Amino acid sequence: MKTASFPFARPPRRASFRALVAGALVLATGLTTLPARAEGRIRIAEQFGIVYLLLNVAQDQQFIEKHGKAAGVDIQVERVQLSGGPAINEALLSGSIDIAGAGVGPLLTLWDKTHGRQNVRGIASLGNFPYYLTSSNPAVRTIDDFSDKDRIALPAVGVSVQSRILQLASAKRWGDTQFNRLDRLQVALPHPEATAALIKGGTEINAHFGNPPFQEQGLAGNPNVHVVLSSYEVLGGPASATVLYTTEGFRRDNPKTYRAFVAALADAASFIARNPEQAADIYIRNENSKVPRDLLLKVIKNPEVQFKITPQNTYALAAFMHRIGAIKNKPASARDYFFDDPHNAAGS
Template structure:
């Protein structure tokens, strides 16, 4: 009798143990550019798998994907098609505000890097954004919502007054950084300017006649976070050990990028199949204004602006409101 009961209990519990031992998958999304080098390092050196195994999670699988612009990426996060996403700060601010206090609440994990992005032009008549004409077109990854689009709005507000923050919105067109670079370099289309990302912005400047008319750090009055990673409270709450491993992996990856730029550059070149020379890529990610840090920088300036123009209903009281507690000890702003 006891043997029969034992057999029945073993059979009943088998699916439970099988589920516990099954491989866990984490789906991570990023956008174009060099702003996600920690992810390249994590992928090549299997850092998340390493830290997960150290915490008792074996056979963790990672699925990587690339999006152009925050809207599609955020929709994928909300629909549970991806678990972790990364992009410009406005993408996080938008989704934090939209989901605040809901079952699908979204917050930041950490920043990835602070570095400037450039608005480059090929048009002789454009010396500053004030010279943009109705016939000009400015390529951004996504109109109105991308980091570049919001920065252009902030620049317009500084130059023309807050009420005119959208003065250049009608001139913007959505285009991926690679396609925008091709359009600018060819000089044959309607695109006269591109608000881009590294390394495409540096590639554009190699062609004679193309020059920078706006640096994002000038718009922000100082250094600011270029890329940040975020996720849902749902994912974090359901996967506390995996989330802890993710934080540890990000910390180690950030240290590796900071200490060995050439190695990180090599990983990026391999992942995107870039034809850029290793020394050139290393130089881009080692620029004088480039910092690889998990600490959010100047994120409140984005949030306050977006609240002031109605892009979000209410600004957070602190940058910490937009990030999960694991980031609160960082020297953020």
């Protein structure tokens, strides 16, 4: 498969999980492989997109360090960027990171896998964002129209939150037995590369299930690109698709660091609401992003986008994943797979 470059799409700062374990990513990012549980130290893995703006702002404004100092702890914050829930999950289980940033699908997978052991659960939402499935094929207007000629780029086939949402949409359209009907058309590709391919054309990629701002880049950069499906349509309204999660052990053994991190996220959410233009500048600066500033502001000010840490409307995906056998343990509510923290009390 050929890939293309595009000036708006930032080249991904990423590495495979094997490279992370082997030490190549350690050299590239400054992460170390010391034991994960050390009060005053937090290692965060994130992926691509403005859905991680809370982390950008918290780091830029040093909110984590501020709340740590108020609690008497000097917190060292380290970040690494990976692509795909599987790589994030493996890094968390290996102890290479402390906090995972990924979709609800990967969280549910790891919550189920570690149930009764490491007990991975959600810390907070990163906000509500509509995720768009877009296509440059004029014949594709609904998911019914996809054929073997189409290839849909997304972070991880079958397991990313985009893939799970598309499976849920397929189950609603063709029944649960056909939930993976479109998996065969999916290709794992980081959002920046997928966006570049969709805009430039000339590769097998003619569809992308993305996230902001990459989906907006695709729509703006190629007149043939159009929205086929919105995650909000599938999930029944605004939903927290991307979340942060960790092990029970990290939360238990690092209470001051954990509380400082959560407080910093809340501060970041308030900061973005008050200062959307400054938040856009922080994203550009922290991500070395070439995305036009006005496009970023359009995303941040979109009334469908809500920067908040309380998870919303995640349970539909959890119930679906249990129904199709993707997870063995059935949660009774979102409170089963999110930690019992005050900001999660009203989570859904």
